[in-house]
Amino acid sequence: MIRIISSWAIVFSAITLFLSLVAPVLLAIWFCKKFGVNFSVIMAGALTFIIFQLVLRIPLLQLLTLRYPNLVPEPQDTAALLLYAFFLSLTAALFEEGGRWLVFKFLLKKQPSWQNAVGFGLGHGGSEAILLVGVNYIFHLLFLVLIKLDLNPFGGTMFYLLENSKAQLLQTPAYMFLLAGIERMFVIPAHIAFSILVVLSLAKSDYKYFLLALAGHFLLNLPTALTVFPYGIVVLYVYLATAFVLALLWIQKAKKYF
Template identity: 40%
Template sequence: MGGLSLFFIALTALISIGFPIVMIIYFKRNYNASLLYLVVGALVFTIFQLLIRIPLLNWLGGQFWFYTYIVQNEKLYIVILALTAGIFEEIGRYVAFKFLLVDKREWENGVIFGIGHGGVESIILVGVNYLAFILISLHLNFGLFENIVGLLPNIDTVTPLLQETAPTLYLLAGMERLFTIIIHIGLSLLVLGSVRVGKVTGLIVAIGLHTLLNVSILLISSNIWIVEGIIGIGAILSIIYIHRKKSLWKFVI
């Protein structure tokens, strides 16, 4: 593997793990954001996505009717994947804000909830894997960590993929995590706003936006540049929304 690939792998690992940590420190120090909101945000992703949705989809994938009529219909399966992600994650946020986080439903706490939600996703799904990629890359280039690398799962499959992947794709993975965390913050504020006004409109909009974004990404997944462009646009719109909510919620209880 080339040095540029190793550099971008390390950079993506740093972004995936370091960016949410830096944001946590910033919002705690500057806005005194609640660590309870942070922890619950992380738990919502872990429970509703990793412990409920993914096992449920895996179980359904083993059912004849689901595999025959859903999985083998590529576009329908994409819609199902996108819709279930939106439903489970956004309802998870709503349940947390409505029934668990009943105090201090303020802007900074909605933000740090989103950091917890997107941050744990970033660390678990990307950061940990890229730390393993660093070990494999150092082993391939310098013969280091042979004993550790030998214990990694699917090493015979992963190694050729790492060698064949273009360096820029490793960098894009890091940028995607950054964009995605920002989007999670925006969606968290949207759902929190729904709870604050006692309506489900924001929840429905969040499910729709989440689903639409995922459908768009999955349908054109063959062109990584367009995919990242869509996610980047989503992040920019989220930043605008986050900033607007900061101004509005100063004057609304």
């Protein structure tokens, strides 16, 4: 039986591409115009993610893995996977929330407003969506279309890359291509909520808000380990949807604290 790429896989991938690449930019532009926020605040948030996650944390984790190859657990070792998820979640919280605190402390300390905190979070969460999902889905969608049309105009390395991707893409349920985009939309409000907490910690000289941001970020990342369990992906997305609603409620409520 010859298997072909589902049209739904292409549609869902296109939706994810829009949600993770186009939507964050449109949202940032709309917010800056509506609330009079300088776009440099958005860029500061974006650069915070790039520097503290992509330039510092991920390369350090890669170096650590090279030095200690047994650090990454085997898929069947559930206890070790949970411990590793704890470690990754903790380092993500420390680097990203620490980065937010440093940037606002030394670059934006004269601008501790709700609008700037939200704009900063939009830049941070938006850049994460664009760089971790959006850019990848440009090529992902291209590959799906080429496979669907049974075309391979590439030569050399790209030819083998497309051929190797084909089997994996054919085995992936179509709905999975939508989940990455939904996840990014669920997570961006959380980044805004964390940014508000960090700015409040500086504006009020009260570190409890920073600790709440650390704890929130840690708890947001930790359930990724659930995917190793039956129905874990369902539980994960219900969890993220709950975090999405709570983040939106906090973003609105936080206005009165400034």
